[in-house]
Amino acid sequence: MGLTEAKVTIHGPKGQDVITLLVDTGSLHSWIDENSLANLGVDAKYTMSFRTIAGSKVERKVGHADIEMIGIKLPCVVVFAQKGDVNVLGATTLENLGLEVDPTTKVIKRSEALAAY
Helix, strand or coil: CCCCEEEEEEEECCEEEEEEEEEECCCCCEEEEHHHHHHCCCCEEEEEEEECCCCCEEEEEEEEEEEEECCEEEEEEEEEECCCCCCEEEHHHHHHCCEEECCCCCCEEECCCCCCC
């Protein structure tokens, strides 16, 4: 499928910021630089363990931030990415916003229909 990047607006209590994220549908959550989230006033709510692609286990802070794309803005789970982590737009963020990646054009678009079962 190749690499796809997306511009998203992250909203927090102290403002908003437009950033570019690598789209990774294999990542459950979106990973965003912890300093960017802190500057926006996004608070970590808890810590979660993650398994990296290399198989190692890491722990990261997790919180919620409003993420906006294509005119849709909803609260999403965000992982506070540390130095060396890749900043990515994860699958649950896409699903929460009702979006999908077109594999041929690499364009993020609204889903035609969401699963309802």
